[in-house]
Amino acid sequence: MIGKTREYPKEIMILETIVRRFPPDDFRKAEFEKKLYRKRAGYKGEKTLDYFLAQIDHSEMLILHDLRIPINSTHFQIDTLLITINFLLIIDSKNYTGTLIFLPEFNQLIRILNDIEEVFPDPILQTKIQASQLKTFLEKHHLTPSPIEYLVAISNTQALIKNPTNDKEVSYRVFRSSNVAFKLPPFYQKHTQPRLSKNDMKKIARHLVKAHEPFVPDPKSMNLPFDNMVQGVQCPACEAFGMDYHQGKWTCISCGHKSADAHIQALRDYFLIYGPSITSKQFREFMNVGSPSTAKRLLSSMDLTFDGTTKGRTYFPEKNFFD
Ligand SMILES: [Zn+2]
Incomplete structure (x- = not known):
């Protein structure tokens, strides 16, 4: 069951409008176009995972898309959360293209695209942090504890994934979105004990949906050329x-x-x-x-x-x- 759907992000709508109405002769337009391109790619990656998730039998679980939860004067974001009776599972989607080299020893992800090497934050670590923040949130709300698992979905079919150190965590946690159906059974084998009732599951979902605060950037803080916008x-x-x-x-x-x-x-x-x-x-x-x-x-x-x-x-x- 889908407990929370994914909405078209307000942030992308705002960036689309800014790009559409930016003075064409202003050199900063390219900066906003680049940001819009990146945000759209991220959203596309999330939708790709949603597509494959929708194909598996999810009648016994609750799926929450796109959560942004306040915690300790900041927020943590979860692309997709699966609530099952045995465990919770966070899935973070990445839509990176190019060659992706996972180097977990120093928590690095190297991306090579058109001979340009870039360092990205380690998505496994990012998702692990989300798991610990989710745990804090659940404890704070006295919700039934459950093991929290996490995965990183690579949605872009053009990406070449490499794990040169044969790291077990990388092969366990990183997968292609199209493969999601086969990533779930190992977690059911690992966590055999049911922890949550149907009501507990709904209660967790309700608390998270209630706490969710969508990100809406304020254009006034973006130093836009308001007088010259088209x-x-x-x-x-x-x-x-x-x-x-x-x-x-x-x-x-x-x-x-x-x-x-x-x-x-x-x-x-x-x-x-x-x-x-x-x-x-x-x-x-x-x-x-x-x-x-x-x-x-x-x-x-x-x-x-x-x-x-x-x-x-x-x-x-x-x-x-x-x-
Ligand atoms: Zn016309």
Whole structure:
């Protein structure tokens, strides 16, 4: 059973918006593109593991995707947690490509890609730390103790995995995502004793889901060129900015494409970069809509709530506005 699904990360949505609306002549754009690329690859790796996990029989276990749990004034993150009656299992997914050389003696992962050698943090150690943080969390909440196991999934099929020192931990804990079905039985053989009832399992899941705090970066702390960010409604066909609103439709000034609802994406962009509310005046300026009554009509047609009187209304997105 899936106890918590994986959602499209707000962080990626924000980075997508920043990249889309970054002034094209600003050299820092590449920095954000690089970060977006890395975050998307990570998400893709997690989804790949989800795909293979979904194929195994998980009727007797609870699967929680994407947890970020506060602990001791910081947070720990778990990509995937399996709660079974005998043990808990953390799986961290990596979507690295290239040649991956595990050197556990010094907790290093070397990645070679296009003749460039890079050192990454040892994912086995990272996941082991997550296990100990999860243990602390469970103890703090007086939840039934259970052995906590951990694995590192390599999701990128292009990756070449190497374990030159034939380290047992590496071959035990690191695997290809497609192989997940065959990584679980050894843990059932190792932990034969049932520790949790169905209710205990649900209780652990409930505590973790309740404590989960998704990571939402604050664009205000990113030193963005707010005054020069690209404004206006983007054409869904040719991606040019600055569609014109006339007679109930947006028209692209570059390619002539017409759209009835291109302002919805533009308003999502606004909320993601500029903050959680918009006034009618800000809406008109950002969307380049002259008429206050047109702005009001467009604003009322979307999933928004508002505060204030007719004239000074401030609009806020409903929860499902970003779906
Ligand atoms: Zn266009």
